[in-house]
Structure formats: C-alpha cells, structure tokens
Amino acid sequence: MIHLRGITKRFGEYPALHGIDLDVAPGEFIALLGPSGSGKTTLLRIIAGLEFQDSGTVLLGGEDVSATPVADRHVGFVFQHYALFRHMTVADNVAFGLSVRRGKGRLPKAARQARAEELLRLVQLEGLGARYPGQLSGGQRQRVALARALAIEPRLLLLDEPFGALDAKVRKDLRRWLRDLHKQVGLTSIFVTHDQEEALELADRVVVMNQGRIEQVGAPDAVYMNPETPFVSHFVGETNRLPAAGGEIHFRPHEITLAADGAEALLVDNVFRKGAVWRAEGLLEGSGQFVELDLPSSGEAPQLGQTIRFNPHSARMFNADGDQTQGAHR
Amino acid sequence: MLPGFGLSFGFTLAWLTLIVLIPLATIFLKAGGMGWAQFVEVGFSPRAMAAYRLSFGTAAMAGLVNAVFGLVVAWVLVRYSFPGKQVVSALVDLPFALPTAVAGIALTALYAPQGWIGQYLEPLGIKVAFTWVGISIALVFIGLPFVVRSVEPVLADLGREVEEAAATLGASRWQTFTRVIFPAIGPALLTGFALAFARGVGEYGSVIFISGNMPGRTEIAPLLIVTQLEQYAYAGATAIAVVMMLASFAVLLLINLIQAASRRRMGA
Numbered sequence: 001m002i003h004l005r006g007i008t009k010r011f012g013e014y015p016a017l018h019g020i021d022l023d024v025a026p027g028e029f030i031a032l033l034g035p036s037g038s039g040k041t042t043l044l045r046i047i048a049g050l051e052f053q054d055s056g057t058v059l060l061g062g063e064d065v066s067a068t069p070v071a072d073r074h075v076g077f078v079f080q081h082y083a084l085f086r087h088m089t090v091a092d093n094v095a096f097g098l099s100v101r102r103g104k105g106r107l108p109k110a111a112r113q114a115r116a117e118e119l120l121r122l123v124q125l126e127g128l129g130a131r132y133p134g135q136l137s138g139g140q141r142q143r144v145a146l147a148r149a150l151a152i153e154p155r156l157l158l159l160d161e162p163f164g165a166l167d168a169k170v171r172k173d174l175r176r177w178l179r180d181l182h183k184q185v186g187l188t189s190i191f192v193t194h195d196q197e198e199a200l201e202l203a204d205r206v207v208v209m210n211q212g213r214i215e216q217v218g219a220p221d222a223v224y225m226n227p228e229t230p231f232v233s234h235f236v237g238e239t240n241r242l243p244a245a246g247g248e249i250h251f252r253p254h255e256i257t258l259a260a261d262g263a264e265a266l267l268v269d270n271v272f273r274k275g276a277v278w279r280a281e282g283l284l285e286g287s288g289q290f291v292e293l294d295l296p297s298s299g300e301a302p303q304l305g306q307t308i309r310f311n312p313h314s315a316r317m318f319n320a321d322g323d324q325t326q327g328a329h330r
Numbered sequence: 331m332l333p334g335f336g337l338s339f340g341f342t343l344a345w346l347t348l349i350v351l352i353p354l355a356t357i358f359l360k361a362g363g364m365g366w367a368q369f370v371e372v373g374f375s376p377r378a379m380a381a382y383r384l385s386f387g388t389a390a391m392a393g394l395v396n397a398v399f400g401l402v403v404a405w406v407l408v409r410y411s412f413p414g415k416q417v418v419s420a421l422v423d424l425p426f427a428l429p430t431a432v433a434g435i436a437l438t439a440l441y442a443p444q445g446w447i448g449q450y451l452e453p454l455g456i457k458v459a460f461t462w463v464g465i466s467i468a469l470v471f472i473g474l475p476f477v478v479r480s481v482e483p484v485l486a487d488l489g490r491e492v493e494e495a496a497a498t499l500g501a502s503r504w505q506t507f508t509r510v511i512f513p514a515i516g517p518a519l520l521t522g523f524a525l526a527f528a529r530g531v532g533e534y535g536s537v538i539f540i541s542g543n544m545p546g547r548t549e550i551a552p553l554l555i556v557t558q559l560e561q562y563a564y565a566g567a568t569a570i571a572v573v574m575m576l577a578s579f580a581v582l583l584l585i586n587l588i589q590a591a592s593r594r595r596m597g598a
Contacts, residue, residue, distance in 0.1 A: 050494050070497045077498040083491035087513040087592075097499035100509065145495075152499055 001026040007056035016042045017212045030190045031199035034209035049073045076149030080161040082141045084133040091116045091129030097152035119147040139170040159191035230318045240291040251315035254294040262309035361568040373569035385551040389530030392469030393523045400477025408485045430535030438539045460542030468536040473526030480522030524585040
C-alpha cells in the first residue's frame with residue numbers, strides 16, 4: 001500500500017530524516033513512535049504531501065506520488081489540535097472535502113449532506129451536525145476531524161498525535177473507540193505518537209524512531225519483549241540498565257526474582273502503589289545504579305531503607321555499539 | 331469577572347458620558363439653537379451635500395483599498411519571517427504617529443503635477459493631486475495601520491493547520507482562501523475597515539494639502555466645518571457636524587451589528 005524508499009529531509013542545517021525505508025500493507029494500523037525531534041511527524045507529513053522529501057520516493061498504492069501536491073494525494077489527515085473550521089457547522093466541516101470537489105465527482109448538495117450525516121453517525125455524533133465546533137468538547141471535536149477526513153474516502157488515514165490534546169480519561173476512551181473504528185472501516189492508517197502505551201495498545205505494527213532513523217519495526221509484543229537496540233529497550237516500556245563488562249544489561253522492573261542470596265541489592269528510598277504491584281525505587285548497592293522494581297502487592301509494602309536482594313531473570317545485553325549480544329531469558 | 335458587572339458597567343457609562351457623550355451633546359445643543367429650516371438649509375446645502383459625498387465616498391474607497399492591501403501586509407507579517415521584519419512592522423504604525431499635515435505635504439509634493447510621481451502621471455492624463463484620487467491616497471496612507479493591526483492577531487491565531495487541513499481535503503489555494511481563511515478573518519477585516527473608514531471620514535490634516543479644496547468638487551466635510559468656523563458661522567458648522575456625526579454613527583452601528591451576528595454564529 002505504502003512504500004517509502006530512501007526518504008531524507010533536512011530543515012536548514014538540521015537533518016530531520018536519514019534515508020527512511022518503510023512498507024505498509026493494505027489495512028494495516030501503524031504507529032510511528034518516538035520522542036520529539038525523532039522525525040516521526042515529518043515522516044507523516046511527507047507521506048501526506050504537506051512536506052516534501054529532499055530525496056527518496058513515496059509510493060501510494062503503486063503510484064509514485066513523490067512530487068504530487070497534498071490536494072491531489074487523496075489522503076485523510078487528522079491534526080493534533082483538530083484544525084476544524086470554526087465558522088462552519090459540524091456538518092459543513094465534515095462535508096467540506098466533498099463541497100470543494102470539482103468536475104464530475106462533485107455530488108449534489110443533498111447527497112453531500114446525507115454523506116455528512118452518515119459519517120457523523122459513524123463517529124457517534126449523530127444530531128450534532130448543526131452545532132459549531134466551539135460548542136463541542138475536545139473529544140467530540142477530534143471525532144469531527146476524523147469524520148471530515150473520512151468523508152473524502154481517502155486511500156489512507158494519517159493521524160498526527162490524535163489524542164495529544166485530550167485529557168487522560170477521554171484519551172483512553174477515544175483510543176479504544178479508534179481501534180474499533182479501524183476494525184470496522186479497515187482503512188490503512190498511520191498515527192504518530194510519543195506515548196508508547198498508545199502505540200502498543202492500538203497498532204498492528206510499531207515503528208520506533210529516533211533521531212531521524214527507524215530503530216525497529218515490529219508487532220507491539222515483539223518490540224516490547226525483544227527490543228533490538230538500547231534505545232528501543234529504554235523508550236518502549238520501562239527499563240533498568242546495569243553497566244556490565246563490554247556493555248549494558250537491560251531488564252524490565254518486573255523481570256526479577258527475589259532471592260535472599262540475589263546478586264543485586266536495592267536500597268529502597270521510594271515506594272508507591274502502581275496498579276497491581278508495589279513499585280520500589282532506589283540505588284543498587286555497589287554500582288550505585290538507579291533501578292525500579294515491581295513487587296507483588298499481595299505481600300507487605302517494602303519499607304524505606306530496606307534492602308531488597310534479587311536476580312534479573314531475563315535480561316538483554318547490548319554492547320557498546322548498541323548491538324544485542326545476548327538474548328532474553330538467561 | 332473582575333470588578334463585577336454593576337461597577338464596571340457604571341464606570342463605562344460614566345466614562346463614555348464624560349469623554350464622548352457630553353462633548354457631542356454640546357454640538358447637538360449648539361445646532362439646536364437654530365431653527366429646523368435653517369438647519370436643513372445649511373446642513374443639506376448643495377455644497378454640504380457634495381462635501382459629504384466626497385468625505386464618505388473617499389473614506390469608503392480608501393477603507394476598501396486598505397482592506398485588500400492591509401490584509402496582504404498582515405499576511406506577510408504573520409506567515410513569513412524575513413530579515414528586517416520588525417522594521418517593516420514598525421513602518422506600518424508610522425502613519426499613527428506622523429503629524430497628518432506632514433503626510434499631506436509629502437503626498438502633495440509627490441503627486442502634484444510637477445512632483446516626483448505626478449510629473450509622469452500628468453502626460454498620461456492622470457490627475458491625482460487636487461482631485462478625489464489624491465484625497466483617497468491620503469486616506470489610504472493614514473488608514474493602513476488600522477486594517478493591519480486588526481487582522482494580524484486573528485490571522486496568527488487562525489494558524490497554518492486549517493489551511494493544511496483544507497488542502498488535505500482537496501481544496502485548491504483559492505478555495506482555501508475564499509472558504510476557510512476569509513470567513514474566519516472576515517469580522518476582523520470588517521473592524522479594520524470600519525476603523526480606517528471612520529478615521530478617513532474625520533481626517534483633516536493630511537487631506538487639505540492634497541485636495542485643493544475647491545467647493546463642491548474637492549472640499550471635504552471637515553474642511554467645510556472649519557471654513558464655517560472661520561466665518562464665525564458656529565451654528566452652520568455644528569449643523570454640518572451633526573449630519574456627519576449621525577451618518578458616521580449609523581455606518582459604525584451597522585458594522586457592529588454585522589459583527590455581533592457573525593460572532594453569535596461562530597458560537598464563541
């Protein structure tokens with residue numbers, strides 16, 4: 001569906017993307033995950049045609065659109081801050097893409113209105129068509145933006161931090177709702193996020209980006225369980241790092257076994273409940289490394305000043321070049 | 331709400347009364363001193379009518395020109411960064427600060443038949459100085475900052491994203507402008523137009539040099555008032571002032587009503 005080949009982009013002196021290759025299959029739901037400045041939004045905007053690459057090609061459905069302007073790419077785009085047209089009703093916002101169509105494809109007004117109604121039903125905003133965006137909540141506005149993008153029957157849907165401006169509860173609801181919508185509509189979709197939880201929950205495949213490069217592409221489970229680089233290990237999920245001969249050992253807070261004769265000892269200096277577990281934080285005896293551990297909350301809460309002895313039961317070893325030298329489960 | 335509605339509304343009313351209403355009321359009182367017949371004779375004399383037409387016509391013309399080009403200037407200031415941007419921005423405000431007579435003299439020097447620009451226009455049969463065209467140019471000059479400063483913040487607030495959204499939905503640049511940008515900044519543009527227009531109607535200093543002041547042809551209403559005053563015809567001056575004031579108020583009220591309606595529509 002989408003084939004990106006050797007996409008590079010600079011902003012002045014600042015290199016934003018170094019040679020990105022990526023293939024997306026029809027109907028896939030892809031997350032571009034990375035910290036700010038990783039190039040994920042730039043990549044999304046290049047796919048949309050809102051930005052143009054310095055070199056490389058963009059193929060959409062087998063067609064080379066590398067130089068095609070955004071208006072002719074037929075791609076739905078949802079912005080972080082909705083970008084709704086404030087002076088138009090919700091229904092007019094949704095029908096906008098149909099009303100600017102010229103030539104044969106132009107639908108009569110009644111048909112455009114009917115289509116807008118249908119899309120508002122799809123995003124569960126039936127009956128709000130006559131309102132103005134200013135009269136809706138953030139979550140509702142983002143759904144209007146989504147309906148507006150879907151109205152042009154795009155060949156793919158691109159979402160730039162679609163939940164970034166919403167509060168936690170609304171974000172969670174909207175996330176679940178978007179996943180269901182994707183199942184229902186089956187449209188090839190790519191969304192940008194810096195929130196690893198969001199990426200792992202929604203996407204079929206996660207593309208982890210850092211400093212203008214793709215670090216790893218894989219199913220959420222694979223990216224979480226088998227990070228290929230120290231960056232992915234650190235950025236996706238929580239990771240403790242221990243210096244070791246020739247590199248670093250990475251292990252998750254829950255990947256430990258408590259043992260009275262454990263090789264490591266944590267001096268607890270902060271404890272709090274994190275959902276179903278106790279989270280204990282502090283410095284390791286000896287190395288002085290900061291680590292976080294998850295302990296079953298069925299037991300007593302760890303005490304401040306207490307020493308917890310443990311062994312990491314699965315861990316990954318990365319050498320100084322960032323290559324993985326030793327797999328999981330030792 | 332900070333000071334409470336009762337207090338702030340009372341203060342607003344008292345202040346407006348002191349600063350605006352009392353001075354204006356004295357004009358009405360002064361004009362009231364003359365009989366209705368005399369009021370009509372002076373206030374609606376052919377010479378006065380020609381002056382109103384000229385003042386309101388050139389002010390409207392200048393307001394429209396400023397609406398178009400002021401929008402372009404505001405656009406460039408908001409959307410692009412370039413070396414010297416702050417200098418350009420300060421230049422926009424200069425007509426606010428410059429004594430209007432200076433502007434008038436400068437424009438006359440430029441556009442008079444022997445002036446820098448006027449000497450090239452003269453052979454083409456285009457007369458600027460001492461015609462309504464010259465008056466309009468002077469009013470364009472003094473009205474520009476009103477439009478630029480009214481539109482600029484709204485344009486900045488609108489952001490580039492809505493333009494990008496329109497483009498992703500297949501809109502051409504022209505459709506994006508006419509259907510998305512223009513309706514959004516319309517109320518601010520109207521405000522800018524209204525301010526430039528109001529300023530133009532009342533403008534005196536910059537116009538009298540370039541207009542030539544021929545009664546019935548290039549004599550603006552504010553000048554007619556001054557002429558009356560110089561002849562100690564105070565009642566006549568106030569009669570013309572009253573007519574101008576009512577006409578201006580009607581236009582400004584209309585513009586305010588249009589804006590209130592559009593604000594309601596946007597649900598803000």
